[in-house]
Amino acid sequence: MMKLYGYFRSGTSHRTRIAMNLKQLDYESISINLAQDEQLQSTFKAINPQGLVPVLETKDLVMFQSPAILEWLEETYPQPPLLPNDRAGRVRVRALSAMIGCDIHPINNRRILQYLRNELNVDESQVMTWCQRWISDGFAALEFLLDEDKHRGDFCYGNQPTLADCYLIPQVYSARRFKVDLSPYPNIVAIDKHCQTLPAFIEAAPENQPDTPTP
Numbered sequence: 001m002m003k004l005y006g007y008f009r010s011g012t013s014h015r016t017r018i019a020m021n022l023k024q025l026d027y028e029s030i031s032i033n034l035a036q037d038e039q040l041q042s043t044f045k046a047i048n049p050q051g052l053v054p055v056l057e058t059k060d061l062v063m064f065q066s067p068a069i070l071e072w073l074e075e076t077y078p079q080p081p082l083l084p085n086d087r088a089g090r091v092r093v094r095a096l097s098a099m100i101g102c103d104i105h106p107i108n109n110r111r112i113l114q115y116l117r118n119e120l121n122v123d124e125s126q127v128m129t130w131c132q133r134w135i136s137d138g139f140a141a142l143e144f145l146l147d148e149d150k151h152r153g154d155f156c157y158g159n160q161p162t163l164a165d166c167y168l169i170p171q172v173y174s175a176r177r178f179k180v181d182l183s184p185y186p187n188i189v190a191i192d193k194h195c196q197t198l199p200a201f202i203e204a205a206p207e208n209q210p211d212t213p214t215p
């Protein structure tokens with residue numbers, strides 16, 4: 001069985017879990033506790049020298065970088081497809097995904113926030129302001145693109161979940177965690193609401209993981 005090294009509230013682990021669930025793939029979850037910096041220990045760095053989750057391990061491969069993992073999943077398990085069958089659709093879904101994966105998520109990642117806190121002595125309310133600023137900025141552009149797409153159904157693109165939804169839903173979770181006002185983004189909120197009714201998304205949610213702390 002495949003092994004997914006991740007953490008319950010890591011957005012990159014969350015997006016990988018959604019894709020694996022949509023493709024109905026079984027995997028063993030191995031928790032790397034980011035709150036305790038387990039990702040920086042030598043045992044984990046021997047698996048991923050970058051010290052970041054997720055890592056997906058099969059009997060032949062050790063894969064890191066969630067965009068690469070998602071593309072590998074799509075190529076290896078094409079059903080159901082998470083990319084449209086036309087080139088224009090694929091470039092759109094990849095662009096929506098990259099807006100989140102390249103331009104929103106990385107600057108609000110734990111190591112960035114820890115650097116702000118511990119090296120630059122930024123206080124917690126300023127850290128929240130930082131996260132809110134960059135998530136809002138990215139969501140404003142995403143909202144515009146979603147709104148202008150008149151062929152869109154319940155998801156980011158068309159009527160089926162795509163990689164863009166795998167990226168969006170964890171970013172909405174993170175936005176709520178950082179208390180971003182989501183009222184200017186009704187299309188994003190509606191997509192999130194719809195996805196939250198689907199088992200693949202529910203089972204991938206941070207609150208439903210084996211390493212979710214008990215309240």
Ligand SMILES: N[C@@H](CCC(=O)N[C@@H](CS)C(=O)NCC(=O)O)C(=O)O
Nearest residue numbers: 010011012052053065066067110111
């Ligand atoms: N580009 C990488 C980013 C991975 C990443 O940033 N993972 C976060 C969790 S969402 C992490 O491991 N953070 C640990 C840290 O910041 O120390 C990917 O998409 O896999």
